[in-house]
Amino acid sequence: xxxxxxxxxxxxxxxxxxxxxxxxxxxxxxxxxxxxxxxxxxxxxxxxxxxxxxxxxxxxxxxxxxxxxxxxxxxxxxxxxxxxxxxxxxxxxxxxxxxxxxxxxxxxxxxxxxxxxxxxxxxxxxxxxxxxxxxxxxxxxxxxxxxxxxxxxxxxxxxxxxxxxxxxxxxxxxxxxxxxxxxxxxxxxxxxxxxxxxxxxxxxxxxxxxxxxxxxxxxxxxxxxxxxxxxxxxxxxxxxxxxxxxxxxxxxxxxxxxxxxxxxxxxxxxxxxxxxxxxxxxxxxxxxxxxxxxxxxxxxxxxxxxxxxxxxxxxxxxxxxxxxxxxx
Amino acid sequence: xxxxxxxxxxxxxxxxxxxxxxxxxxxxxxxxxxxxxxxxxxxxxxxxxxxxxxxxxxxxxxxxxxxxxxxxxxxxxxxxxxxxxxxxxxxxxxxxxxxxxxxxxxxxxxxxxxxxxxxxxxxxxxxxxxxxxxxxxxxxxxxxxxxxxxxxxxxxxxxxxxxxxxxxxxxxxxxxxxxxxxxxxxxxxxxxxxxxxxxxxxxxxxxxxxxxxxxxxxxxxxxxxxxxxxxxxxxxxxxxxxxxxxxxxxxxxxxxxxxxxxxxxxxxxxxxxxxxxxxxxxxxxxxxxxxxxxxxxxxxxxxxxxxxxxxxxxxxxxxxxxxxxxxxxxxxxxxxxxxxxxxxxxxxxxxxxxxxxxxxxxxxxxxxxxx
Numbered sequence: 001x002x003x004x005x006x007x008x009x010x011x012x013x014x015x016x017x018x019x020x021x022x023x024x025x026x027x028x029x030x031x032x033x034x035x036x037x038x039x040x041x042x043x044x045x046x047x048x049x050x051x052x053x054x055x056x057x058x059x060x061x062x063x064x065x066x067x068x069x070x071x072x073x074x075x076x077x078x079x080x081x082x083x084x085x086x087x088x089x090x091x092x093x094x095x096x097x098x099x100x101x102x103x104x105x106x107x108x109x110x111x112x113x114x115x116x117x118x119x120x121x122x123x124x125x126x127x128x129x130x131x132x133x134x135x136x137x138x139x140x141x142x143x144x145x146x147x148x149x150x151x152x153x154x155x156x157x158x159x160x161x162x163x164x165x166x167x168x169x170x171x172x173x174x175x176x177x178x179x180x181x182x183x184x185x186x187x188x189x190x191x192x193x194x195x196x197x198x199x200x201x202x203x204x205x206x207x208x209x210x211x212x213x214x215x216x217x218x219x220x221x222x223x224x225x226x227x228x229x230x231x232x233x234x235x236x237x238x239x240x241x242x243x244x245x246x247x248x249x250x251x252x253x254x255x256x257x258x259x260x261x262x263x264x265x266x267x268x269x270x271x272x273x274x275x276x277x278x279x280x281x282x283x284x285x286x287x288x289x290x291x292x293x294x295x296x297x298x299x300x301x302x303x304x305x306x307x308x309x310x311x312x313x314x315x316x317x318x319x320x321x322x323x324x325x326x327x328x
Numbered sequence: 329x330x331x332x333x334x335x336x337x338x339x340x341x342x343x344x345x346x347x348x349x350x351x352x353x354x355x356x357x358x359x360x361x362x363x364x365x366x367x368x369x370x371x372x373x374x375x376x377x378x379x380x381x382x383x384x385x386x387x388x389x390x391x392x393x394x395x396x397x398x399x400x401x402x403x404x405x406x407x408x409x410x411x412x413x414x415x416x417x418x419x420x421x422x423x424x425x426x427x428x429x430x431x432x433x434x435x436x437x438x439x440x441x442x443x444x445x446x447x448x449x450x451x452x453x454x455x456x457x458x459x460x461x462x463x464x465x466x467x468x469x470x471x472x473x474x475x476x477x478x479x480x481x482x483x484x485x486x487x488x489x490x491x492x493x494x495x496x497x498x499x500x501x502x503x504x505x506x507x508x509x510x511x512x513x514x515x516x517x518x519x520x521x522x523x524x525x526x527x528x529x530x531x532x533x534x535x536x537x538x539x540x541x542x543x544x545x546x547x548x549x550x551x552x553x554x555x556x557x558x559x560x561x562x563x564x565x566x567x568x569x570x571x572x573x574x575x576x577x578x579x580x581x582x583x584x585x586x587x588x589x590x591x592x593x594x595x596x597x598x599x600x601x602x603x604x605x606x607x608x609x610x611x612x613x614x615x616x617x618x619x620x621x622x623x624x625x626x627x628x629x630x631x632x633x634x635x636x637x638x639x640x641x642x643x644x645x646x647x648x649x650x651x652x653x654x655x656x657x658x659x660x661x662x663x664x665x666x667x668x669x670x671x672x673x674x675x676x677x678x679x680x681x682x683x684x685x686x687x688x689x690x691x692x693x694x695x696x697x698x699x
Contacts, residue, residue: 044522045493145609159610160386189385189549192610194593216522219552219595242599248671255675260527262556264594267576270534271527271556272676275683277492295682324678 004076005032006210007056007178012070014048014055017063023281025051027234028070030308033178038204038211040225040242042218044257046278048234049214053182056212057097058087074178093123096171100183102163106155112139112166113151116173123174138169142199161192168199175207182214197224218261222246227314230254233278233289236308240315250311250322252294288319296321338412339373340543341397341430341511346370346406348389348396352615364614366392367403368567376510377537379544381558381575383551383590385611389567390547394513397545398430399423411510428458431504435516437496441488447474447499448484454506469506476539477502477532494525501532508540515547530557551594555579563587566614566622573647583649583657585627621652629653 014026026048033039041049054060056072058079072079074095079087091097099105107115116135120126126134132151139147142165155163164184171179181200185193201224204211213225221228222242229239230251238251249255259272276293279285288306291297300320308318317323348367351360366389374380382390396403399415408415410429418426434440441450451470455461461469471481477498488496497517504512514533518526530553537544548554554561555575562572563586571584582588609626612618621639624630633652644654651657 044524161610189611190551190593191385191589193595217595218523219597222597222599223595246597246599246672249675252679255672255679257523258597258672259676259679260524261597262527262530262552263597264552264555264579264591265596265598268556271530272680273528273531274524295679295686324675324682 006035007033008073010071013068015066015068021282031229033210033212035210036208037226040213040221040228042221043231047231049231053180053214092119093174095178096176098167098171098181098184100186102167111152116170119173142169178210180212238317244315250317251319253290340376342373342409344371344407347404348392349404365567374543377541379546379558381546381554381561384564388564390564394547428507429510431509432513433500433504433517435519437500440500473502497529511543513545570650577646583647583654584651585629586623
């Protein structure tokens with residue numbers, strides 16, 4: 001592909017200074033989101049995936065947060081250098097975000113229609129009847145039943161799935177080029193999750209927006225993403241096209257995660273576990289951050305952090321021992 | 329569900345016609361404006377050492393059913409038997425004594441532990457209360473229990489806030505199993521945990537069940553976990569069981585349209601595996617359940633009869649199904665049982681070999697204290 005990607009995160013570092021310690025929440029993360037494609041960022045609690053998504057929107061609270069390095073290139077511009085005012089124009093305009101908790105992300109004292117209209121007024125200057133028509137159109141787009149009537153509902157009058165649809169309508173209000181979805185279906189039941197994921201997929205296909213999907217669920221990744229970045233302790237340990245990741249996982253952490261998940265389509269023996277725990281985020285130990293839990297770790301792993309190195313086109317792994325083979 | 333065979337030992341837990349109705353009150357005078365039937369005429373049984381999974385979406389009544397089965401909330405009607413003995417009529421003192429045999433593990437290990445009690449106090453309390461230990465040996469028993477749950481002796485003196493979510497859930501499991509109960513209601517015990525931690529807790533629950541032979545009523549919305557841990561599955565929709573069958577049967581031949589919908593909606597770990605039909609609409613309100621079959625507004629097979637007449641649970645093949653058209657259920661396109669695909673299987677094997685070599689393969693060291 002000759003065209004530059006829509007979003008390119010390069011060696012991003014976001015640290016937090018808390019009680020005299022430096023928490024390296026995001027520590028050298030790189031990935032790219034193409035137009036019309038979905039990149040999944042997957043990892044467990046505390047791996048830095050949510051901070052990464054907030055950093056792309058420049059929503060990390062500073063202080064205590066610090067953008068300690070790297071670039072966030074959006075359509076050729078480094079967002080980390082933009083003025084607050086220009087950044088504000090982008091948010092909700094060309095880049096939009098869907099959060100996990102639609103209840104806490106919507107304002108309880110305004111109707112959902114008013115909240116969408118506010119965004120339309122701020123970014124597109126739409127007012128009055130034109131804005132109302134667009135609100136209805138958006139709510140129909142996300143398949144909210146009796147959309148025109150629902151626009152005058154307050155968030156508490158809607159179900160969880162309906163609220164998440166409103167969040168998506170709000171995010172799409174100004175035809176964003178980039179949609180960031182942070183665990184958009186984690187709080188939803190599986191049938192509603194399927195509806196919401198399909199909706200995001202349809203809208204991406206229609207508008208050609210790029211999607212950055214943050215999730216802990218490998219099943220959601222397998223079904224909705226084109227490419228994946230697996231994060232562990234503030235770093236990307238493996239990144240690949242989705243088919244390659246599931247067919248040929250290379251990093252011991254990726255393999256461990258896949259072995260730990262029970263499957264709905266197959267009976268499986270005793271679940272594999274990943275022993276130990278994540279190193280504390282203030283740890284300055286050299287070497288691979290997974291080394292303390294990795295059965296393959298050797299002296300080099302503990303001394304020197306492995307770089308993300310390509311193993312095939314689009315597939316890169318940060319592991320000295322990859323690919324792991326039975327002979328190892 | 330089929331009654332226990334004559335002469336056989338009674339099931340660890342049997343529920344007969346359980347009903348739980350909550351009043352809905354509004355306004356200044358808290359006038360009763362309606363009622364929610366959270367659990368409507370539910371019967372089931374769980375054998376000793378068996379795991380029955382209750383699955384369904386938010387609001388289907390599965391948690392209420394779990395609590396009603398323990399009499400943590402009083403059922404409106406129906407009967408619960410523990411080892412053949414009715415709990416329904418027990419006076420408070422006797423019920424309290426019976427609680428030794430029935431325990432619960434909650435979803436949220438943060439809210440379920442007393443923040444002002446150390447782990448040792450939390451674990452010792454049920455043992456002392458039920459006379460399973462005395463001041464002299466309770467310390468040993470707490471340590472044995474911690475070891476059985478994969479924790480270290482020094483953890484005994486710590487408070488809940490000092491632990492990670494996974495460790496807290498281990499404590500929740502240890503507390504529930506401290507009295508070697510006959511029945512444990514597991515209410516979404518792994519839903520709040522990361523996958524690697526979830527695997528540890530699932531393994532722990534299975535190991536301890538093998539050890540002490542407790543029956544588990546495993547409440548979950550996660551069908552993958554259910555397939556892994558349960559022997560039988562009961563699917564609930566709007567307060568009623570709509571299908572129940574052995575696990576292998578229900579995953580191979582789901583007969584109720586709602587069961588099929590749930591199975592299709594669950595994400596697969598295979599890119600490109602998706603061929604699901606997304607059903608529109610939310611579950612209806614339990615305050616105003618639809619007439620006839622409660623599932624008919626979302627059901628792709630619904631006909632006139634479904635809107636009028638509520639189907640009863642009836643035997644179809646190896647399952648009990650409440651659907652007028654259960655016999656006509658389409659044969660599922662056989663999702664070939666997925667063996668671990670080649671490369672992943674080899675990588676997992678390599679990882680296992682390496683773990684064995686460095687001695688990482690930890691299993692619970694000791695059994696919980698004998699009762």
